[in-house]
Amino acid sequence: MIERLKDLWAHRELLWNMTVKELKVKYKRSVLGFAWSFMTPLVMLLVFSIVFSILARGGDVQWYAVFLMSGLLPWLFFVNSLMQSVGSIVANPGLVKKVYFPREILPIAAVGANIFHFVLQMLVFFVFMLLIRWHFSPWLLLMPFILILQVVLTLGLALLVSAANVYLRDVQHFVEVALTALFWLSPIVYPVGLVASQFPKFMPLYLVNPMTNIVLLWEYAIYNPHHYGPQVAYISFWGILITVVFSIVTLVGGYYVFARIERGFAEQI
Amino acid sequence: MEHAVEVREVSKMFKLYHENVRSLKEKVLFFRKRGYEEFWALRDIDLDVEKGETLGIIGANGSGKSTLLKCMTRIIYPTSGKIMTDGSIAALLELGAGFQPDLTGRENVYLNASILGFSRKEVDGKFDEIVAFAELERFIDNYVRNYSSGMYIRLGFAVAISVDPEILIVDEVLAVGDEAFQRKCLDKIDEFRDSGKTIIFVTHNVDVTREICDRVIMLEEGRIVRDGIPKEVVNHYHQVMETEEEASEQGNRKIEITEVRLLNDRGEETNDFYTGSSMKVRVCYEAREPIVDPVFGFSLDDYRGFTAFGTNTALKGLEMGTVAGDGVVEFDLKSLPMLEGRYLVSVAAHSRDEQTVYHWQDKLYQFEMKSDIDDVGLLYIPCEVKTGPQAG
Ligand SMILES: Nc1ncnc2c1ncn2[C@@H]1O[C@H](COP(=O)(O)OP(=O)(O)O)[C@@H](O)[C@H]1O
């Protein structure tokens, strides 16, 4: 394992180049270029604002746009990272079959490129909040920690699914379906208080989902719970602890599994 | 480690799946039934490559050459056995592997170099050299997607060769590209060799291995069947491959060439000739029907396809008249000027206007030139050297 990490470190420049490549290639031949990375969140914002205002009869969540964005942007970062990394190895047979390099670079670069997008989207989001004179809370300082936590979880899953997908192409489809379900099972579009009040029995189960906790953390840090009450975004000590442990275990386990089956990649794809 | 590469009892088995069993349903269905056959691409390979050695690997298609190289470079892993390497490796298994069509040549140089383990700084220092070697100065900022295959290949080789590894591993990549560029690559490999680097080299053009290798191994069905000095291993290779390679026949066979013999000074049939000795090419034919004014010819080509000599009865001003039944044409070469090398013999019978080919045996026969002359080159030219004080 130490050897692997050393090898990865020795190839850090390649990792960087692959990440940059992901970004460059993605928007190379499009006129709007990077502007596209803002399209999905904006369209979703529009749609969900309308739908939610009809369903909730326009009240429960003040500043719905800020609420939605504070959970949606991290979620999109999560989804895009996994959707791109799951196929990252099978999509590069030319590389995997013909040159040696630490194969984990491919899924990691996919996540890396999405970190970049995420940070960019967040910056725009924050500019918007400054314009509307949003009252930031000190919990904002939690953001680097939340980002690291989410990256750890995402990397672990990315390594796991990208490796598994080489042997079983079903993984790709499974991930897609699972992520769609998880989206609605996380308090992104609706506040967590809705679940707490409507289905109190399910709350413990609901909070097991690590992405729920991470989304809650983002909402807590950005959406300023002191103004709008804990039913909008609450965090629990146990929820955070479970999420931290789960994320670290996922990363270590994911990397371990990756390392174990990586030797067969060149023959399998 | 004493050697640059040590291969110990390496075997490699591939699973040949009957069908591509890649979805969950199929995996479950085939869980018990074995959905594949075993195929051993390498068997019990033992090999030590000395530091500074240039090793050639030859063998028929599918004999396991690429598989062995891939095991050495950790792209795949042997089923059993062990491979140890000492020193940095740059492998050229496919030119331009990893080129991104949607990036420019310049961006690809950096990306490709980092795949080979090169840092940006190191590339900066060599960038101009790389571009110059690839002869792409004018196109380096174009998208690689718009490159011709030749440009692609040149850039790939230029990047790979500019890496300064201790061990260079090259698989058949030189088969592509035009001749001038191949020459340039071989020169570069020569340079590499002279600087004491270890080179492991696979090529289809086995005679090239004679030129640049210290040692050659030959693989057959995953086993090493010959290991030794290039000349002998290559000769063995040619014996095994003899009839398969390059040879072809065509024509309407109204005249059939029934036998071709290469005879030495003493009139014996042989495949070995010496510089300065004579050679008779005896062509026996059978005309199935009377043919008016045919022309018989032959040519000697070296392995590069370079024609050393050729002539025919028309060029020699001979009129064959009408031929029918059996006959013989003999070309008597008084003295062979070629130095060492292998030559292929083509023989043909066609009409005077060359519109009708009766029988053309292209490169079907071969012989070996041997020589105890120390001079170098293709041909022996008698040369006297005089020395003395400078006149004037
Ligand atoms: N990934 C693979 N799966 C199954 N068979 C393979 C694979 N790679 C190579 N082979 C088989 O192994 C044999 C050796 O291949 P290779 O090493 O490429 O031969 P060479 O380079 O000498 O032409 C061939 O019969 C080839 O079909």
Ligand SMILES: [Mg+2]
């Ligand atoms: Mg090959």
